[in-house]
Amino acid sequence: MAFSPLVDELVESLRCLPGVGQKTAQRMAFHLLERGRSGGSRLSEALSSAMTGVRRCxxxxxxxDTEICGICDNDARRNGTLCVVESPSDLLAIEQAGDYRGGYFVLMGHLSPIDGVGPEEIGIERLLARVISEGITELILATNPTVxxxxxxxxxxxxxxxxDILIxxxxxxxxxxxxxxxxxxxxxxxxxxxxxPLSE
Amino acid sequence: MAFSPLVDELVESLRCLPGVGQKTAQRMAFHLLERGRSGGSRLSEALSSAMTGVRRCxxxxxxxDTEICGICDNDARRNGTLCVVESPSDLLAIEQAGDYRGGYFVLMGHLSPIDGVGPEEIGIERLLARVISEGITELILATNPTVxxxxxxxxxxxxxxxxDILIxxxxxxxxxxxxxxxxxxxxxxxxxxxxxPLSE
Known part of the structure; x- marks a missing residue:
């Protein structure tokens, strides 16, 4: 683009978003510049705070945002059940369903030796330590139904x-x-x- | 999301992008946090510079970025032809085709009385003044083939x-x-x- 290095850089940067190619990035950039400058500034600030401020519980x-997340810090949710999920979006889906009120452990992935992801990389030792130290009675393995x-x-x-743990x-x-x-x-x-049975 | 106000705000802000709903915004936020923090920071800076620094030629x-854009500032492109397009992405498509070497005028929209967009809003007076002052000999109307x-x-x-202008x-x-x-x-x-004729 000959007309503006700032627009070029914005388009190029937007491509770091998943599923966003050259054309979509252009459309997003022009949309923000034409009709969404306040949204764009808000996004800039949110990105900057999140990229530096968000850590792992x-x-x-x-x-x-803190050393211990809101769910782990909630005494009511330490009820002896722990649900193991692969990703934060899985946790979110379960939270939005609203029925489960125990704790979570987020693997941030799954075992995949071919990609060099072993038990250490997804924190399984930390999970086992927690299961034992917190006296978990039921461990719900809610990893995806994939291989x-x-x-x-x-x-x-x-x-x-x-x-003696119910899994x-x-x-x-x-x-x-x-x-x-x-x-x-x-x-x-x-x-x-x-x-x-129907009567259950 | 109970676990992080920073992530909540990031997801909410990402929804200002066109075509991005709740689920896509979540996926983008988690992708940036997991695997693209440097890209996220770069995007934050690009957004911030573009939202404040980009103006109209x-x-x-x-x-x-400047009072007069790179194309308008290029003497070689003041050759008496002017191409009128609706949007910057139309201009970009023509530039990428690479054949046209004249000037441009970007309407940033089209006449649409029902939405309150008249000749004043899309700068038609400015276009006419430019056509006359620059002695344009051919005006190419490359607006979209829509109503x-x-x-x-x-x-x-x-x-x-x-x-006496070729339109x-x-x-x-x-x-x-x-x-x-x-x-x-x-x-x-x-x-x-x-x-x-085939021979042309």
């Missing part, structure tokens, strides 16, 4: 095998509101195997 | 009717590399009417 590894997620869940379960995995089945005709075979098989 | 109305774009082009042409519109036809079977009827009709 010492207890659950999730993003936090890596399953492997991670089994690895954690194996490491805690000798201890659970989220139920598979038909999504609420889903249509049977569109549900894949594996899910249907799981749903059949996990069927329950 | 006094001559062509395009975004610029508003056509109306804007006709309005400008009418205003210059009495003067042109970009050719309609089959896109290079396009397949005939997928071209719409209007475009095909234009392509037929605009057909040329």
């Amino acid at each position: 010492d207890s659950c590894q999730n993003f936090a 890596e997620g399953e492997a991670t869940a089994h690895y954690i379960a194996d490491r805690l095998d000798a201890r 659970t995995r989220l139920a598979h089945g038909i999504p609420v509101g889903g249509e049977l005709g569109y549900v894949d075979g594996f899910t249907l098989t799981h749903a059949f195997r996990g069927r329950k | 006094d001559s062509c109305q395009n975004f610029a 508003e774009g056509e109306a804007t082009a006709h309005y400008i042409a009418d205003r210059l009717d009495a003067r 042109t519109r970009l050719a309609h036809g089959i896109p290079v590399g396009g397949e005939l079977g997928y071209v719409d009827g209007f475009t095909l009709t234009h392509a037929f009417r605009g057909r040329k």
Whole structure:
């Protein structure tokens, strides 16, 4: 772009966002310059504060502003259950569902030896230490139902095998509101195997 | 999000970008925090500089860092032709094609009485003054082939009717590399009417 180095730099910088290519970055830059300067300035400040201020919670590894995040710091949520998730967005989805009131541990990934991600990288030792020190009675392994997620869940379960801790995995089945005709075979098989009496 | 006000604010701010909703904003925020902190900081600075530093070129109305943009300031491009476009991205597309070497005038919109956009809002008086003062010999009306774009082009042409200036519109036809079977009827009709001898 011959007309403005500042606009060039803005377009180039916007490309660091996931899923944003050259054309989208251009559209975003022009939108902000034409109609959203106040939004753009607010975004600039939010980015700057977050990039320097956001750290990992010492207890659950999730993003936090403080040493211990709001959830870990909440006594009411130390009820002996701990839910292990792969990412902050998984935690968020569970929080938005609103039913679960225990603690979390965020792996920030999954075991993936091919990418050099072993137990150390996703904090499994820290998780095991916490399970024991806090006297956790139920560990819910809510990693994704993918090959890596399953492997991670089994690895954690194996490491805690000798201890008297209930280890659970989220139920598979038909999504609420889903249509049977569109549900894949594996899910249907799981749903059949996990069927329950109507009176329950 | 209970765990971090800084992350909340970042997600909320990212939603000022066009086409970015809650889920996409979350994904962007987590991506930057996990894997792109340096990119995030760079974006923050680029936003801040652009939001305060980018202004409109006094001559062509395009975004610029200086009073007169690089294209308007280039003597070689004052060759008597002026191309009128609706937006900076249109200008950019023409520049990237690389063939046109004249000047530009960026309307930053099109006539749209229903939205309160009249000739004054898109700088038509300034355009006419420039056409006359610079002794423009050809005015290329490259507004979009939409109802508003056509109306804007006709309005400008009418205003210059009495003067001895060649006023042109970009050719309609089959896109290079396009397949005939997928071209719409209007475009095909234009392509037929605009057909040329093979030897040209």
